[in-house]
Amino acid sequence: MNAVLLAVLVMIVLALARLHVVVALFLGALAGGLAAGMGLGGTMVAFESGLGGGARIALSYALLGAFAMGVASTGLPDLLADSITKRLGRDDPEQAARAAVWSKAGIIAGVLAMAIMSQNLIPVHIAFIPLLIPPLLPVMNRLRLDRRMVASVLTFGLVTTYMFLPVGFGKIYLYDILLHNIEQAGLDTEGLSVMRAMWIPALGMVAGLLVAIFVSYRRPRDYADLHVATSKQPSPELSRYRIAVALVAVVACFAIQLVLNARGSEADSLLTGALAGLVILIATGAVRWRDADDVFTQGMRMMALIGFIMITAQGFAAVMNESGQVEPLVEATADLFAGSKPAAAFAMLLVGLVVTMGIGSSFSTLPIITAIYVPLCLAMGFSPLATVSIIGTAGALGDAGSPASDSTLGPTSGLNADGQHDHMRDSVIPTFLHYNLPLLAAGWVAALVL
Secondary structure, three states: OOHHHHHHHHHHHHHHOOOOHHHHHHHHHHHHHHHOOOHHHHHHHHHHHHHHHHHHHHHHHHHHHHHHHHHHOOOHHHHHHHHHHHHHOOOOHHHHHHHHHHHHHHHHHHHHHHHHHOOOOOOOHHHHHHHHOHHHHHHHHHHOOOHHHHHHHHHHHHHHHHHHOOOOHHHHHHHHHHHHHHHHOOOOOOOOOHHHHHHHHHHHHHHHHHHHHHHHOOOOOOOOOOOOOOOOOOOOOOOHHHHHHHHHHHHHHHHHHHHHHHOOOOOOHHHHHHHHHHHHHHHOOOOOHHHHHHHHHHHHHHHHHHHHHHHHHHHHHHHHHHHOOHHHHHHHHHHHOOOOHHHHHHHHHHHHHHHHHHHOOHHHHHHHHHHHHHHHHHHHOOOHHHHHHHHHHHHHOOOOOOOOOHHHHHHHHHHOOOOOOOHHHHHHHHHHHHHHHHHHHHHHHHHHHO
């Protein structure tokens, strides 16, 4: 068996068996390295060398967590939960029933909007989830809202936004990584519309979201009213000044990222933007100086586990790269369908799914597969637009549904605050079924019609 395929299978099986994701990633990398003939020493060296590549990601998440915690000190998440709870507590049964319907719709729409904005307008990525979701869990329990639906909504906003909208994280994925690597591989993309290349795959994600909301998880689901482990201390009283400063900090964070990305600066825009937002919050007194240390500590602790998993995933990716087994996997799969464009497109997308599920990051997958996929697409006669669509979709496949992806780890971090949301069964499996399968089909259609 191909070493990459073996490594991914070992990791997924162990994670499904409730072994911690970090340990599953390590053992999967070890199995892949040994199967590739790297030996124990070579596998460990490759794994350890990859860990350093995840340090910047972990630091970015830590600062984003601190920034999100500072913004949340205004008490807005608790205010939202309290307002919904009061609406549900009306005495009139008819009014209460109507309020429940609107509250469900409001929670779903609000969570979706926040997930989308977290990728561009308020670029805190997944740092908002452990702040926004835990205060809403008692409300969700009263509404009997299936948390698998909420996890699907969150993952949709986190993934579809960057794979279609070229703003914020989408700009990094679509332009800085996707098109840049395709051009490096020898394909001219001048004048090509990346949104035109990705709109059909994005529709596949929309289809999965609608099925999750209106079919799979529409029935009520009961949860026990347990203690919710929040990530912060009780919020102080709201004040217009603190809210205004928080809004200024958010705008500054967004503006700095836009400027740095537009100038092509080598500085990490996420790190710089988050740091600037924190400085504004502290310098203006919106976050008191004596509380600043607690805000930093709580925010970093909130994102520590996810950051550590992402560091481990980088080690896994390094072993897969050093194994030299990605290219043989692609070539062997393509040889099985030589001469058939539909079969070749499906094979390339399927390999992308396997690789991304193992690595856990679309952003890390693209550089690995692009150098191999561009020559294959050209040899098979795919148009430049179809080539961009195939590679962009192959990279995104597996992000939703990977045990090591922040797109599934983030939702779990908020929805499991009371211990009633299993990462594999309630986040990974639902998002895999509702997004990877429709995205695979939509990407295949796009490859043939574009």
